Amino acid sequence: MEGGGVGEVVRVDGGTVFALPSAASLKGRVPVLPALREVVPGGGLWPGSAVGVAGPGAGSLGLALVAGVVRHGGTDESGGWCGVVGMPEFGVVAAAGMGAAPERLLLVDEPGERWPDVVAALVEAVDLVLVRPPEAPGPPVVRRLSALARKHGCVLVVPDVAWPGTRLRLRVEEAHWEGVGAGHGVLRARRARVSADGRGGAWLWLPGPDGRVAPVTPHRRRLEVVA
Amino acid sequence: MRVLVVWCPDWPATALGIDAAVPGSVLAAGKVAACTAAARAQGVRRGQRVRDAQRRCPDLVVADRDPDAEGRLFERVAEAVAELIPKVEVVRPGMCAVPARGPSRFYGGEESLRLHVQDAVVEAGFDCGAGVADGLFAAELAARRDGGVIVPPGGTAPFLAPYPLAVLERPELAGLLARLGVRTLGDFAALPAGHVAGRFGADGARAHRLARGEEPRPVAPGAAGGDLAVRAAFDPPAERSEQVVFTAKRLAGDLHAGLAAGGLTCVRLAVEVGFVDGRVLHRLWRHDGGLSAQAVAERVRWQLAAWRPPAEDAVWGGVAWLELTPDQVVPDTGRQESLWGRSGVTDRVARAADRIQALLGHRGVTRPFMVGGRDPGEQVVRVPVGDLPPHDLPDGPWPGRVPAPAPAVVPAAAPRADVVDARGRAVRVSARCEVSSPPARITVPGGDAERVAAWSGPWPVAERWWDPARARRRARFQVVTDRGRAYLLAVEDGDWRIEAVYD
Numbered sequence: 186m187e188g189g190g191v192g193e194v195v196r197v198d199g200g201t202v203f204a205l206p207s208a209a210s211l212k213g214r215v216p217v218l219p220a221l222r223e224v225v226p227g228g229g230l231w232p233g234s235a236v237g238v239a240g241p242g243a244g245s246l247g248l249a250l251v252a253g254v255v256r257h258g259g260t261d262e263s264g265g266w267c268g269v270v271g272m273p274e275f276g277v278v279a280a281a282g283m284g285a286a287p288e289r290l291l292l293v294d295e296p297g298e299r300w301p302d303v304v305a306a307l308v309e310a311v312d313l314v315l316v317r318p319p320e321a322p323g324p325p326v327v328r329r330l331s332a333l334a335r336k337h338g339c340v341l342v343v344p345d346v347a348w349p350g351t352r353l354r355l356r357v358e359e360a361h362w363e364g365v366g367a368g369h370g371v372l373r374a375r376r377a378r379v380s381a382d383g384r385g386g387a388w389l390w391l392p393g394p395d396g397r398v399a400p401v402t403p404h405r406r407r408l409e410v411v412a
Numbered sequence: 413m414r415v416l417v418v419w420c421p422d423w424p425a426t427a428l429g430i431d432a433a434v435p436g437s438v439l440a441a442g443k444v445a446a447c448t449a450a451a452r453a454q455g456v457r458r459g460q461r462v463r464d465a466q467r468r469c470p471d472l473v474v475a476d477r478d479p480d481a482e483g484r485l486f487e488r489v490a491e492a493v494a495e496l497i498p499k500v501e502v503v504r505p506g507m508c509a510v511p512a513r514g515p516s517r518f519y520g521g522e523e524s525l526r527l528h529v530q531d532a533v534v535e536a537g538f539d540c541g542a543g544v545a546d547g548l549f550a551a552e553l554a555a556r557r558d559g560g561v562i563v564p565p566g567g568t569a570p571f572l573a574p575y576p577l578a579v580l581e582r583p584e585l586a587g588l589l590a591r592l593g594v595r596t597l598g599d600f601a602a603l604p605a606g607h608v609a610g611r612f613g614a615d616g617a618r619a620h621r622l623a624r625g626e627e628p629r630p631v632a633p634g635a636a637g638g639d640l641a642v643r644a645a646f647d648p649p650a651e652r653s654e655q656v657v658f659t660a661k662r663l664a665g666d667l668h669a670g671l672a673a674g675g676l677t678c679v680r681l682a683v684e685v686g687f688v689d690g691r692v693l694h695r696l697w698r699h700d701g702g703l704s705a706q707a708v709a710e711r712v713r714w715q716l717a718a719w720r721p722p723a724e725d726a727v728w729g730g731v732a733w734l735e736l737t738p739d740q741v742v743p744d745t746g747r748q749e750s751l752w753g754r755s756g757v758t759d760r761v762a763r764a765a766d767r768i769q770a771l772l773g774h775r776g777v778t779r780p781f782m783v784g785g786r787d788p789g790e791q792v793v794r795v796p797v798g799d800l801p802p803h804d805l806p807d808g809p810w811p812g813r814v815p816a817p818a819p820a821v822v823p824a825a826a827p828r829a830d831v832v833d834a835r836g837r838a839v840r841v842s843a844r845c846e847v848s849s850p851p852a853r854i855t856v857p858g859g860d861a862e863r864v865a866a867w868s869g870p871w872p873v874a875e876r877w878w879d880p881a882r883a884r885r886r887a888r889f890q891v892v893t894d895r896g897r898a899y900l901l902a903v904e905d906g907d908w909r910i911e912a913v914y915d
Contacts (some may be wrong), residue, residue, distance in 0.1 A: 241897055244820035244915030266761050276912070277780040277792040278818035287780045291765060292794060294778070294824075299771050306771075310764035360896040362914070365866040368850060371815055372868075372890050372898055372914060392817040 215312055215340050216257035216265075218249055218283065220398045224379050224387050225353065230313075232338035234352040235331060242357030242377055243344045245391050247315050248276060249398050250342050250355075252283035254313040255290065264289055268307035270316040271296050282396025301326045308339040315342045324349070356380050357391070376401055413627070414512040414565065415548050416526065418493055418533055419555035420486075420540045422446050423506025427482040428475045432539060436473035437465055445477050482506065483714035490695065492536035496528055501680065501696035507552065512544050522562050530560060545571065549622045553579060568625030573598025580619050585612060597623040640674075641737040642666045649688050649730030653716040654773050656685065656731050657709050658766055663736050664708035671738060680740035683712055686733040696739055708736065713774070765797040786810045786873065788822045788900070788912045812873045814888070819900055819912035826909035829901060830855040831891075841887045841903050845872050854891060854899070856910060862893035870903070 214229025222228040230236060230250070238246040251267045258265025266289050269275045273294035281287050291311065296303040300318055307314045308330070322330075327349050334341050343351070357377045364373030374394045380386040388401040420426060424446035430436035435451035437444045444465050447456045455468040466472050482505035490508050494500045496519075497510045510529075512522060519525040522544045530542040543554025545563035550572060554561050563571045575597045577586035594600050600608075601623040609617035621627065642663045650656050660683075671678055685693040697711045712734070768777040778794035785791040831839045833849035840848040847870060855861045869889030876882045888911070889901045898914035 241895065242915060244913065248820050268764075273824045274821045276788070276818060276820040276822050278782065278788055278822075279820045281782060282816060282818050287782055287792070290780055291761065291768075291797065292778045292780060293768060293772070293776060294794075295776070296772065302771055303768050303777075306764045306767040310760040362866070362892045362896070362898045365868045365890055365892050365898075368847075368867060368869075370866075370868045372817070372892070374817065375898070375914070394817065396817040 215254060215338075216262070217253035218256070218398050220389055220400050221249060221253065221379070223400070224355070224381050224385060224389070226381055230340045231352060232340065233335035235334070235341045235343060235348050235350055237348060237351040237354040238342060238344045238356070239354065240356050242360055242379075242391065244276070245279070245375075245377075246355050246357065246379070247272075247342055247344050248280045248285075249283055249391065250340075251290070251313060251315055252280050252285035252398075254340075255280075255285035256283075258312045265312035266291065266310065268293065268304075268311045268314040268316075270303055270307065270314060271300055271319060272315065272317050275315070279392065279396065282392060283398055301330060304330055304341075305333055308334045308341070309337050311339060313340040313342060315344070317344055318346055321346060322348070354382050356383070358386055360391075414516070414522070414544060414546060415509050415551040416497075416512040416515075416522075416529065416542060416544045417503075417507060417509045417548065417551035417555040418489065418529060418540050418542050419507045419552060419560075420489060420533075420538050421556075422448050423486065424477050424482055425475075426538065427485045427505070428478060430473055430475065434473055435469050435471060436475070437462075438475055438477045440477040479505070480710075480714070483711070487714060488536055489533055489538055489540070492532045492538075493529055496532055498694075499696070503548070503552075507555075509548055509551065516544075526560060526562060546625060547627050550625055569598075569601060572623060572625055573601065580622060582615070582619055585616060585619055601625075640667070640670050640741070641735060642670070643733060643735040645733045646731055649732050651730055653713065654769060654771075656716060656734055657713045657774075658769065659734055660712035660736070661705050661709040661766065663734065664705035667708075667736050667738065668705060671741070676738075676741045678738035678741050680738075681708065681711075682735075682737040682739045683708075683715055684735045684737070685712070685715065685731055686735075687729045688732050689729050691729075762797075769797070784810055786813045786875065788814055788819055789824070812871070812875075814900060814912075817914075820915045821913040823910065823912070826902070826911050827857050829857070829899075829908045829910050831901065831903075831908045838906075839903075839908075840906060841870050845870050845887060851889070851891065854893065854901070854908075856899075862895055862897065864891055865894045866892040869901075873902075 213232070214227060215232050216229055217225050236250065251269065254265045254267050256264060264286060268291045270293045275292065277287050277290070280290070291307065293303050297319070300316065304314055304316050330341065331350055341348070356379070358380050360375055360377040362372055362375050364370050374390050374392065376388055377391040378386045378388050379391065390399045390401055393399045422432065424438040425436050425448050428438060430448055432448045433450055435448060435454055435456070437447040437451055437456055439445060439462060442462060444456060444458055444460045444462065446458065447465070451469055451472060456465045456472065462474060486502065486505040490500050490502055493508060493510060497515045500508050500510055502508045512525065516522045516525045519528050526542045526544055530540060533540040541555045541560040543551050543557065543560040543562065545551040545554045546565060546568045550563055550568045553572070553575065554563050573596060576595065577589055577597065577600060579597070580586060589600060594603070600620065603620070605617070605620060608620040644659045644663055646655070667678070681697050683695050683697060687693070693715060695715050765777050775796045777797050779797055780792045780794050782791060783793050831851045831854045833839050834852040837849065839851045842848070851864050851867055853861045853863055867889055870887035873886045873888060875884045884904065886902045886904045889903070890898065891901055892898045899910055900912040900914070902909050902911045
């Protein structure tokens with residue numbers, strides 16, 4: 186890829202140029218959507234780690250992480266598989282809008298009390314499992330599933346529930362919906378400041394008007410060669 | 413070989429519970445796959461498009477085909493026949509065959525056997541015809557003629573002669589022959605066998621053998637040895653049918669590997685399920701084009717579903733062992749073996765899905781597919797892994813569809829919400845889509861009241877207004893609260909519901 190070891194150069198609208206971590210430096214990481222690369226430390230998720238998403242906006246963050254793996258994951262980056270357990274309300278259309286191919290999702294809507302076995306089966310096969318346990322998981326279950334996930338390099342994303350050993354916590358710190366007024370308009374997009382472990386915080390369109398996740402372009406004038 | 417065939421008319425319609433006296437039809441891929449006698453009387457035919465069928469018969473009851481239900485319900489017919497003659501071979505749901513020679517001696521002649529079998533099936537509650545003839549093909553036609561007839565030994569060729577070529581179910585061949593002036597099976601049978609094989613190939617030769625009243629295949633190249641049978645024991649006994657089905661899938665894979673090593677394929681399969689108390693459930697399954705592993709597992713599921721009480725999921729007594737035996741084996745002339753509904757499912761994913769299906773049942777793990785629809789929830793169908801994705805779905809436009817971006821959280825059942833104005837009165841929407849007063853606070857179940865910061869609507873949605881029973885009239889709102897959350901609300905008959913959350 187161009188840019189070699191320095192970084193992959195992405196041109197976004199308005200002509201502003203960002204330097205993102207290069208493909209080489211992402212090797213061995215589970216990929217995220219390009220817009221999230223500057224939020225997530227290292228530009229990707231650690232294989233086998235647990236990721237927490239909490240608070241308002243947790244649903245969209247979960248979708249974005251799933252979409253990143255389905256779109257950019259897999260052995261040859263042609264697309265990975267994701268499992269979604271215990272979330273019948275998972276917005277498939279929104280995930281597709283973020284770039285996920287829906288047919289590479291495995292949905293287990295009603296795992297009931299067998300959810301640890303379902304997650305154990307999935308972590309061996311897919312790159313990321315989004316799971317909402319029906320009850321607070323006990324330490325033995327957490328240990329078993331964390332060990333399995335580490336062994337197979339599968340990322341566990343657990344929304345809203347405390348999961349011991351969580352390596353990375355993503356949060357929407359601030360969010361503003363745009364497009365709706367007092368009795369008119371239509372929801373167009375949301376500006377959201379997303380932080381990782383309380384640090385940083387990049388403004389993203391989550392989602393943008395076309396459903397995608399994109400960095401909010403800062404109003405910065407381009408330097409132009411005038412003479 | 414003398415064969416008795418039991419044929420249930422319009423089985424796809426019967427399986428869906430459509431009464432023969434009601435004009436009804438069953439659809440596959442938008443065309444009529446089967447219809448009841450009442451519908452046929454009004455001019456509905458197989459292969460018609462729904463629109464044409466409905467023009468001929470405006471009060472036609474229409475249902476989608478359900479092969480699983482056909483298989484399950486037909487078990488009861490097979491069960492009834494097996495009471496008289498244990499060796500029942502299910503050719504396909506709607507038709508089963510038994511060897512007639514031995515039983516006819518026991519029951520005192522072929523006519524007596526035929527009536528016995530027919531009575532047993534009618535007593536089980538199904539209309540049927542039973543016919544006896546040399547070979548399966550002639551016996552099926554005998555069963556379909558006037559409630560069933562007996563074709564005397566050696567009389568097959570004259571019996572078949574007047575039938576049109578369409579009964580061979582080879583439309584291309586029939587069309588070609590019709591243009592050559594050959595219109596009946598008798599005309600076709602009169603052609604020299606060698607020339608037919610030379611001109612129409614192996615399949616043509618097979619059709620020619622059928623038309624002459626001979627078996628479609630000369631003989632199986634050797635009785636399938638017991639060594640090809642595969643068996644699995646359950647220790648402890650399997651309590652859930654999914655466990656057995658899961659094992660059946662694996663066994664079917666082993667069976668196919670064994671057959672492939674010998675260059676063979678199996679067109680008839682015996683499935684035996686042994687229960688803890690020593691009872692054995694034995695059934696033969698025939699398939700026109702070889703049974704894939706998935707299809708074998710499906711048939712085992714049918715067999716078990718028919719056996720256990722429908723309300724309970726536990727296999728009665730527990731299954732101790734399962735055995736698959738290839739009962740009829742022919743040389744493999746090459747075919748595409750497809751285990752999954754769609755390629756692209758990797759082995760690892762397939763295995764994980766198998767494990768989850770063994771835990772939760774076939775519908776436990778699904779893959780979503782995007783289809784057309786207005787509601788955010790309607791735009792996705794969830795297809796159990798291993799089933800074919802839907803096809804021939806209506807394509808938009810969908811007026812009234814919620815505009816992009818799509819909401820992140822779409823509850824399966826929309827929870828209620830309270831929406832009140834600044835003075836605490838419930839917000840109402842009139843029939844002319846006027847809002848009584850701007851919404852000021854909303855309360856979601858399990859949460860406290862949130863102040864409305866911005867809102868938009870109402871957007872009227874009138875669905876299926878032409879069908880009073882299914883018509884819905886709603887008004888949608890998008891609401892943003894002061895906590896930065898956005899909801900998609902709908903009000904219908906004064907009830908507010910949260911259709912989706914833009915979380």
